[in-house]
Amino acid sequence: MPPSSTVENYLxxxxxxxxxxxxxxxxxxxxxxxxxxxVAPGTATTMVKALAESGLVDYEPYNGVRLTAAGxxxxxxxxxxxxxxxxxxxxVMGMRWDExxxxxxxxxxxxxxxxxxRIDEMLGHPETDPHGDPIPGKEGTIRERHFExxxxxxxxxxVVVARVSDQDPVFLRFVERHGLKPGxxxxxxxxxxxxxAVQLRGADxxxxxxxxxAASKLLVDVTPEAAAAATPAAGRSAAPRR
Amino acid sequence: MPPSSTVENYLxxxxxxxxxxxxxxxxxxxxxxxxxxxVAPGTATTMVKALAESGLVDYEPYNGVRLTAAGxxxxxxxxxxxxxxxxxxxxVMGMRWDExxxxxxxxxxxxxxxxxxRIDEMLGHPETDPHGDPIPGKEGTIRERHFExxxxxxxxxxVVVARVSDQDPVFLRFVERHGLKPGxxxxxxxxxxxxxAVQLRGADxxxxxxxxxAASKLLVDVTPEAAAAATPAAGRSAAPRR
DNA sequence: ACGGCGATTTTGACTAATCAAAAATACAAC
DNA sequence: GTTGTATTTTTGATTAGTCAAAATCGCCGT
Ligand SMILES: [Mn+2]
Ligand SMILES: [Mn+2]
Ligand SMILES: [Mn+2]
Ligand SMILES: [Mn+2]
Numbered sequence: 188m189p190p191s192s193t194v195e196n197y198l199x200x201x202x203x204x205x206x207x208x209x210x211x212x213x214x215x216x217x218x219x220x221x222x223x224x225x226v227a228p229g230t231a232t233t234m235v236k237a238l239a240e241s242g243l244v245d246y247e248p249y250n251g252v253r254l255t256a257a258g259x260x261x262x263x264x265x266x267x268x269x270x271x272x273x274x275x276x277x278x279v280m281g282m283r284w285d286e287x288x289x290x291x292x293x294x295x296x297x298x299x300x301x302x303x304x305r306i307d308e309m310l311g312h313p314e315t316d317p318h319g320d321p322i323p324g325k326e327g328t329i330r331e332r333h334f335e336x337x338x339x340x341x342x343x344x345x346v347v348v349a350r351v352s353d354q355d356p357v358f359l360r361f362v363e364r365h366g367l368k369p370g371x372x373x374x375x376x377x378x379x380x381x382x383x384a385v386q387l388r389g390a391d392x393x394x395x396x397x398x399x400x401a402a403s404k405l406l407v408d409v410t411p412e413a414a415a416a417a418t419p420a421a422g423r424s425a426a427p428r429r
Numbered sequence: 430m431p432p433s434s435t436v437e438n439y440l441x442x443x444x445x446x447x448x449x450x451x452x453x454x455x456x457x458x459x460x461x462x463x464x465x466x467x468v469a470p471g472t473a474t475t476m477v478k479a480l481a482e483s484g485l486v487d488y489e490p491y492n493g494v495r496l497t498a499a500g501x502x503x504x505x506x507x508x509x510x511x512x513x514x515x516x517x518x519x520x521v522m523g524m525r526w527d528e529x530x531x532x533x534x535x536x537x538x539x540x541x542x543x544x545x546x547r548i549d550e551m552l553g554h555p556e557t558d559p560h561g562d563p564i565p566g567k568e569g570t571i572r573e574r575h576f577e578x579x580x581x582x583x584x585x586x587x588v589v590v591a592r593v594s595d596q597d598p599v600f601l602r603f604v605e606r607h608g609l610k611p612g613x614x615x616x617x618x619x620x621x622x623x624x625x626a627v628q629l630r631g632a633d634x635x636x637x638x639x640x641x642x643a644a645s646k647l648l649v650d651v652t653p654e655a656a657a658a659a660t661p662a663a664g665r666s667a668a669p670r671r
Numbered sequence: 672a673c674g675g676c677g678a679t680t681t682t683g684a685c686t687a688a689t690c691a692a693a694a695a696t697a698c699a700a701c
Numbered sequence: 702g703t704t705g706t707a708t709t710t711t712t713g714a715t716t717a718g719t720c721a722a723a724a725t726c727g728c729c730g731t
Contacts, residue, residue, distance in 0.1 A: 191717075191718090193717080216679090217678080217679060218679075226718090227719075227720055227721075228679065229682090229720075229721085229722090230718075231679095232681085233681095233719085234718075236680095248679080248680075249678080249680085249727065276544070279521075280544065290540075293541075294536075294539055296539075297535040297536055297538075298536075299535075301532070302532055305522050305523065306522075433688090435688065458709090459708080459710090460707090460708060463709095469690055469691075470709065470710080471690075471691085471711075472688075472689055472690070473709095474710055474711085476687095476689095478710095490696095490710075491709060
């Protein structure tokens with residue numbers, strides 16, 4: 188039997204949750220999983236025990252949960268569907284990047300292999316979704332690149348936004364308004380630890396400030412090649428990735 | 430709370446089932462509903478009673494079930510989503526008309542209003558799906574035209590296939606192979622009651638025979654305007670409807 | 672070593688949807 | 702009318718997923 192939407196959501200959230208863990212940690216605490224899924228803590232515990240039975244996760248009581256190889260494979264295909272659908276909705280259906288997440292959240296559970304392959308093909312086998320998140324390969328392979336953030340990248344250099352790690356429409360629109368979509372160029376003018384903020388200069392030379400929390404959500408590519416490739420098109424158009 | 434997929438499927442099937450009832454009848458027997466949905470008879474009974482509670486159907490024990498106005502509205506929006514999705518998959522995604530039904534069966538429950546409106550717009554507010562089934566309007570209005578079938582239409586006249594009332598991929602491919610997709614022209618050469626078959630002449634002049642059961646699944650437009658409009662393109666291409 | 676407290680697990684209960692099998696019903700045939 | 706059969710309904714159980722609240726656990730600070 189195919190995994191239920193619920194199982195798919197749990198696995199996906201374990202994958203994403205583990206990814207956001209502080210360096211070193213590999214076990215996602217149940218509380219975090221529960222709140223990411225919007226269920227009561229006890230519900231997550233029960234469900235995770237069942238997933239462990241099925242060999243999809245490793246579960247250490249009181250410590251947390253992590254995906255097995257099988258679980259990772261499954262999470263990857265869900266993520267692949269989610270992200271291909273998002274990109275499809277933006278690129279083909281002309282929807283805005285801030286409104287596609289919710290649709291994808293549902294569609295990810297029902298698009299058939301046939302259909303997802305057509306989408307993948309139609310989009311030219313893309314590597315990242317509209318938010319810069321990597322699209323897992325057909326066989327469940329995920330290549331997560333490591334990025335700096337606007338909080339950690341070198342000051343004074345032109346960097347290219349690679350990924351925005353927050354799906355909130357309000358935040359995404361804010362990001363767009365300031366020319367910080369994936370593919371766009373920006374540079375950190377100054378960083379003020381005390382004020383908890385960073386001074387930025389956009390592609391159009393405008394200056395603006397971001398709080399640390401927001402700045403840390405913007406992952407950037409600091410390699411010179413990225414800056415070179417991105418420079419030409421400075422506008423707000425559909426972000427040219429890679 | 431939005432209706433569950435299960436509720437949507439029940440309402441849709443009641444709508445379709447009532448439509449297939451012998452002239453005069455308006456109540457769909459539980460057995461038929463159950464087998465259309467692939468559930469046990471008792472399951473259908475229980476569910477229908479609940480739907481009656483919610484005011485979506487009228488239920489007469491031992492007689493059958495029929496949609497209320499509210500139920501019809503809901504069934505129509507599900508059918509609208511189903512059929513728009515089917516046409517979209519064929520027209521935009523390049524899928525074959527015999528393989529889109531299953532995908533649509535799942536997608537019909539998760540495509541958002543926003544997305545279905547984009548699809549509708551992108552397709553130019555189409556009136557029929559790839560099988561010739563009418564697409565209900567945004568407000569839940571369904572205009573079911575009445576058609577003859579290859580079993581009842583006049584002999585010797587050119588008629589235009591309007592609708593194919595069987596989603597079985599094998600049947601659909603058969604129909605396509607013989608040039609009987611919606612929009613294509615055909616004429617009944619002879620009808621043999623005893624042999625339980627009809628002799629047909631396709632647009633390319635080839636002759637072939639269809640059993641009565643199959644012939645009755647092909648709904649045709651017998652008006653001269655239809656024949657005139659359809660004549661130019663005789664090929665097997667994407668059926669030009671209306 | 673001992674509280675205390677936040678996080679986690681356990682318990683008991685509930686809802687939606689389903690099935691198998693028994694009971695009831697309608698109706699047609701005799 | 703009585704009877705037989707097919708259809709429908711009822712009954713009792715099951716599964717997936719969930720919650721609230723009680724019980725338990727781990728660990729930090731004293
Ligand atoms: Mn989801
Ligand atoms: Mn995304
Ligand atoms: Mn369906
Ligand atoms: Mn159809």
